[in-house]
Amino acid sequence: MLQVATVHFLEQLAKNNNRQWFETQKKEYAAVKTDYEQLVTEVLAGLAEEDSAFKDQTAKECIMRIFRDVRFSKDKSPYKTNLGAGFSKGGRKFPGAGYYLHIEPGGRSFAGGGMWQPEGTQIKALRQEIDYNFKEFGGIVNEKIFKKLFKQIDGDRLVKAPQGYTEDNPAIEYLKLKSFTVGHNIPDTDLTKKGLSKKIKEAFTTMKPFVDFLNNAL
Numbered sequence: 001m002l003q004v005a006t007v008h009f010l011e012q013l014a015k016n017n018n019r020q021w022f023e024t025q026k027k028e029y030a031a032v033k034t035d036y037e038q039l040v041t042e043v044l045a046g047l048a049e050e051d052s053a054f055k056d057q058t059a060k061e062c063i064m065r066i067f068r069d070v071r072f073s074k075d076k077s078p079y080k081t082n083l084g085a086g087f088s089k090g091g092r093k094f095p096g097a098g099y100y101l102h103i104e105p106g107g108r109s110f111a112g113g114g115m116w117q118p119e120g121t122q123i124k125a126l127r128q129e130i131d132y133n134f135k136e137f138g139g140i141v142n143e144k145i146f147k148k149l150f151k152q153i154d155g156d157r158l159v160k161a162p163q164g165y166t167e168d169n170p171a172i173e174y175l176k177l178k179s180f181t182v183g184h185n186i187p188d189t190d191l192t193k194k195g196l197s198k199k200i201k202e203a204f205t206t207m208k209p210f211v212d213f214l215n216n217a218l
Helices: 004-015 019-023 026-050 120-132 134-141 144-149 196-217
Strands: 083-087 098-103 110-115 180-185
Touching: 004 019, 004 026, 019 026, 026 083, 026 098, 026 196, 098 196, 110 196, 120 134, 120 196, 134 144, 134 196, 144 196, 180 196
Parallel strands: none
Antiparallel strands: 083 098, 098 110, 110 180
16 A cells, blocks of 8 residues: 555645755655655566466566656656556567556556557557457457456547458457557545555456567567
8 A cells, every 4th residue: 555645745736846845854764765666566466376477577677757857848847646657568668568567646546458559560560460260359348347447448449440450350340459558547545545456466467468469569
């Protein structure tokens, strides 16, 4: 679980997203980092139970910086108002599918995963694999527990069938996707309760066949 102070810090950061305020909160932010590292360490331990590739990874290798890159953004807010961490077999910068933890008060926290906006050659490979093995893919995304946790596969979609496919393809709903991601909401009330890391692990475990299918396609 997270400390109440960590959630409070994020709530205050959303209201005071400027360097002047942040500079006065360095001690508090240090405590937030330590708290979040502990949660991510627990999540990594859970992932390692399912996949030995995560055994030697550390929380610091997974946690994303809170500082925003504003060079090409209209929004010049200097800080993210969430705590994020990416988990994949090849580390945070692995180009394939993986898992993602997003902590943001206000009902925006979630445990998610998959692959967001794959590049051209990757998305062609993913579509081909879904087309060739739609029975397997359909079995994964329509499995009862999967459907309960993840209502749908998120992401922008093409209006028309992608090149090489037709509208009557049984998998066309998925072949039109531009991203292949799912997410399970984490209520604010769960953030500071014992068992938070266990709930995140359950979401990731349920997601594992989906993530593995995407990586196998690549």
